[in-house]
Structures are given as structure tokens and as C-alpha cells.
Amino acid sequence: MRQRVSPGLLAMLPVMALILVGFALPILLVLLYSLMPPRTFSLAGEPTLANYWAAVTEGYLLPLGWSLLLAGLTTLLCLVLAWPTAKALVRFAGRFATLATILIALPIFISESVRLFGTALFMMPGGGIFAGSLNALFGLKIGSILYTRTATLLGMVYIHFPFMLFPMVLGLSLVPQDQIEAACDLGARPFQVFREIELPLALPGITVGTLLTFVLSLGANAEAAILGGQAVIVITKAIEQRFGYAQDWPSGAALTVLVILVTAAVIFPVLRRLDLDRLIRR
Amino acid sequence: MTTSGPILSLVGLTRRFGEIAAVDDIDLEILDGEFFTIVGPSGSGKSTLIRILAGLERVDSGAVLLRGRAITDVPANKRPTAMVFQSLALFNHKTVGENIEFAPKMRGVDPAARRARALELMDLVRLPEAYYARPVTRCSGGERQRVALARALASDPEILFFDEPLSAIDYRLRKMLEVELKDLHRETGKTFIYITHSLEEAMVMSDRIGIMRAGRLVQIGPPLEIYQQPRSRFVAEFMGEVNVLRASEFGVAGEGWLVVRPEQLRPLAPGEAADVVFEARIVNDYLLGSRKQFHARADERMLIGEIAVAAASVPGPGEPVRLGFDLGDAVRVAE
Numbered sequence: 127m128r129q130r131v132s133p134g135l136l137a138m139l140p141v142m143a144l145i146l147v148g149f150a151l152p153i154l155l156v157l158l159y160s161l162m163p164p165r166t167f168s169l170a171g172e173p174t175l176a177n178y179w180a181a182v183t184e185g186y187l188l189p190l191g192w193s194l195l196l197a198g199l200t201t202l203l204c205l206v207l208a209w210p211t212a213k214a215l216v217r218f219a220g221r222f223a224t225l226a227t228i229l230i231a232l233p234i235f236i237s238e239s240v241r242l243f244g245t246a247l248f249m250m251p252g253g254g255i256f257a258g259s260l261n262a263l264f265g266l267k268i269g270s271i272l273y274t275r276t277a278t279l280l281g282m283v284y285i286h287f288p289f290m291l292f293p294m295v296l297g298l299s300l301v302p303q304d305q306i307e308a309a310c311d312l313g314a315r316p317f318q319v320f321r322e323i324e325l326p327l328a329l330p331g332i333t334v335g336t337l338l339t340f341v342l343s344l345g346a347n348a349e350a351a352i353l354g355g356q357a358v359i360v361i362t363k364a365i366e367q368r369f370g371y372a373q374d375w376p377s378g379a380a381l382t383v384l385v386i387l388v389t390a391a392v393i394f395p396v397l398r399r400l401d402l403d404r405l406i407r408r
Numbered sequence: 409m410t411t412s413g414p415i416l417s418l419v420g421l422t423r424r425f426g427e428i429a430a431v432d433d434i435d436l437e438i439l440d441g442e443f444f445t446i447v448g449p450s451g452s453g454k455s456t457l458i459r460i461l462a463g464l465e466r467v468d469s470g471a472v473l474l475r476g477r478a479i480t481d482v483p484a485n486k487r488p489t490a491m492v493f494q495s496l497a498l499f500n501h502k503t504v505g506e507n508i509e510f511a512p513k514m515r516g517v518d519p520a521a522r523r524a525r526a527l528e529l530m531d532l533v534r535l536p537e538a539y540y541a542r543p544v545t546r547c548s549g550g551e552r553q554r555v556a557l558a559r560a561l562a563s564d565p566e567i568l569f570f571d572e573p574l575s576a577i578d579y580r581l582r583k584m585l586e587v588e589l590k591d592l593h594r595e596t597g598k599t600f601i602y603i604t605h606s607l608e609e610a611m612v613m614s615d616r617i618g619i620m621r622a623g624r625l626v627q628i629g630p631p632l633e634i635y636q637q638p639r640s641r642f643v644a645e646f647m648g649e650v651n652v653l654r655a656s657e658f659g660v661a662g663e664g665w666l667v668v669r670p671e672q673l674r675p676l677a678p679g680e681a682a683d684v685v686f687e688a689r690i691v692n693d694y695l696l697g698s699r700k701q702f703h704a705r706a707d708e709r710m711l712i713g714e715i716a717v718a719a720a721s722v723p724g725p726g727e728p729v730r731l732g733f734d735l736g737d738a739v740r741v742a743e
Binding site: 302304305307308309310311312313314315318322323326327 | 491563
């Protein structure tokens, strides 16, 4: 062995192996299965596009549409909710910011299903924590949003909020206070300060948060299952059914590839314009 | 300089941070078109004061009047003033042109008029037209100063504030920009309120100077008056190296101090008389271009003197010397 291997390449080997085995290989398998004849379990069949045709014609566009809609709405709501929260954390909270950050981050360490079941208990009609307490304390009887699309959306916002908030906090902390003051001094109204200074300077953080939230929301199914009941079927649920209950792996694989393609179509144009270096350098 | 009454009046202005009054009951009138400089050591409250005037800091009590109208609670974006920040606070994600056009853009001036005004201002602050489309991050320190200045001028303010904008600039460039700033003040006829810790800088540019200490203005006056008639040891010592002597030791009645400038303490020829004479020994001497400064020890007292190099020879370090001054040259201060 006379040839010298660069240390950088050597250091990359473990993670490259992991990505190859843990990420690229499964995707390749899924891709191959999606081209196999329906309801077969072998990779040796005649390649066909029948599964894709079936995915488009047999009503799977609806769950995909629901997933996209819910992910989009979740991202939008998280954006709107996270901005004032992030501003408060960065600008005004001082020592309280650390405590608030911990309080917001802590639930991430608890299993998502446990938190969603907690939320479900809270929303339960009549006997639930919220409705039950109102009834017991004030004699108020209210309905429940449990097992509706609204509950699903609220659950998704609740679960994914930190993934929007923390990148946004990071982005917003890149905005120098003196530039905000200078803009004010030069006559900018609060909205103009937002548009001219805060938004462009915090954009890398906002973009990362938006991508994280959208991608995670698109892949989410626990919220729909636990809080949504049968109100909405999301695409991940449909895929699970194809692989499990229906025992039709090629069909499930085709749906998976469709979701990957749609996700990529949303993300790559954004990623190309994102300067991640700027976020990391400071 | 046009002087037609005060443009800005400060009445009993106070701002506390906890126990400390950063700005402590300040009364001040600034004249229209004046170049007024507030000088003080760091922590004297001068930055807080200028931030209050710009509307970036609230007050605990007192009032700020612009041409007699109270603007104490008017936010920064509604005051007809503009500030050049110590950090300059340029918008690094924008070009030189976009920085300068910021204020007109916020006011809804149309792009063509904005651009014309920006180019006009760039000419005024001596920035080449080619810089218009350049990102500010690609400008040198001096160019960034000019962009900040043009940006502040573009809002067409009645008063311009400067919060030590030259403090991070090297000596030669600073000297150049000081002169340019003074020219600019004359050309625009606007009121300039400038903050610095360097009295030298203040002397070069200002019509009047206010010396600030611990939240208060301890002396206000034209540069020459402050130089020649300091009212306290603090002001005298802030002006540069001086000899401060207890008045009572030299047969002057009453309490207080005598301030003797280095150039007023002269080496005496044999037999030459002066009101006060020290038998001293030279410790060190330094050449300051056409003048020479020396430190001398008389008993336990350190004295500092200055003499024109051409005028006379001063004994070298370690040699004895007779030094003297006349009481008429010394300034008497109470505290």
C-alpha cells in the first residue's frame, strides 16, 4: 500500500458507510419494489409502472393532498406563532429566556405518542380534562374537537412548534440590535423594520425552521391517528396500510416514492438558495 | 454658523440605571446650526444622553424640547434627527446605495428621486459614484464612515447625532475625517451634536464643548475658553497633562488649586525670577515635533513642562534645572 489516503476521506468513511447502509440502500430497495408487479414480494419480477398508475387513479391523491395541506397549514401556523415567541426570547426575556427555552424544549424528550394521548385526554368530550373541569367547576358543558381535522392540525402544530422556533431564534439572534435601532432612527415603522432588517437577516434560520417543520409534518401520522380518529387519512397512514394490512409492498413503495418526489420538489429549490454557512459562522 | 435661538432644549433630564444616574438632571440649550460636542470619559453617561436625544432611550424625568415643542415621548422614527452610530450600524445585507436611500425609501420617495439624492450625497461625502451598487461589506473603514454619514444625511434631519463614530479609526484617517466633518457642517448648515472621549477631537471641530462627568455637564463653553479657563481640576486634567498645585502652598489665599499648563512652566536662566520657583531635576524628556516636553522632579513633586525646541536648550535627563511660573498665568480652580 504505497498510495496515501487523505485523512479527511478516512474520517468520512464511518458516516458514509452508515448513510449507504441506513439510508441509500433502503431507498433503493423501495424504488425497486415500486417497479415490481402488484402484490408480489420478490424483486425478480418484470418491472412495471402499474403501481404508480394505480396510486394516481385509485384515490391515493386525496391522502397525499391532505398530508400536503396539513403540513402546509402546520408550517404556516408555526411560522406565525414562532415569530413573536422567538422575538420575545431573543430581545426581551433576558434571564427568563433560558428557563423559557428549557420549558419549550423539554417536551421533545417525551415520546410523541405519550404527549398526543395526553392532548387527547385533555380534549375528551364531557369527561376530558378541559371539558370535565369546566363542567365540574362552572357547570359549563362544551363540545369537543377531538377526532376532527382541527384537532389533528392543533396536534401537529403542538408537536412541531419547537422545530420552527429554535432555528428561528438562532436566525433572529443574528440580527444586530444596532441595525434595528438605526432603521428606527432613519424613520422606519415597526413593520418596515421587520421587512427591511429582521426578515432578511433572520431568513436563514426561518428557512431551516420552515423546511424542518414542513418535512416532519408531511411524514407525521400519529397526530391524525390519535387526535384525528377517522376524520382524515394522511398519506403516511395509507402507505402503512399498503405495506401492512393490504400486504401490497410494491403499491406502498410507489406511494413512498411519490411522497419523496413531492418533498424533494418542495425542498431542493429552497435549499439551493439557502446559505447555511451564514447561520453556522456566527 | 447661524444662531437663531435654541433648536434643542434639555430640561432637568434624568435617566437612572438602578442606583446610578447615567444622566443626572441635565439642563442644556443647543443653538440652531451649532456644532456641539459632549466630551467625557467612558461611563460618564454621554452615550446615554445622545441616545435619549435620538429617541432610542427613555427618560426617568425631565424633557427634551425641539424648537420649544416637547418631543420627550416621540419615538426615534418620528424625530427629525439622525444618528451616526459608534458601530456605524450599516445594513450589511444592502448595497451602498440601498443604505443611503433607506430613509427616503421608508418615507415612500420614488426610486428615481431617491437615487438622485443618494448620488448627490455620495458626492458630498466624497464617495465615488461607482460605489453605488457595491455591497457595504466590501467597503473600507473610511468608506463605511462616509456611507454612514450619507445615510444619516439622506433622512434630511434637522439635527445630526454622532456617537463616537471615529473612535475605531486610525489616527491619520481620523484627522482627515474630522476636517471633512467640520467642512460638511459648514456646507449643510445643520446642527451637529457630537460625542467623543477625545477632547482633541472636540477642539478641532466644535463651536461649543460640554464636559460631562458622572451624568452631569460640569462645564460648557467654546473650546478656547475650556482650554484657558477650566473651572475644575477634572476639566483641567481632562484637557491634557497639566500641573495641579495646592493654592495655599504658594501664598495664594484661600482653598483651591492652581492649574499650570506645561507651556507656562519655563526653565529659568540663572538669576531670572518668577513668582514661583522650583529647584528640580529632569527625569525624562520627549520630543513632540516642534516642541519638547519634559518631566522634572522637585522634592516629592512631579512637574511637567513644555518648551519650543528652537527657543532654548533644556538640560537632559538627570540634570538639575530651575523651573518657574507666574501666578498670573496659572488658573485658579475651586475643586
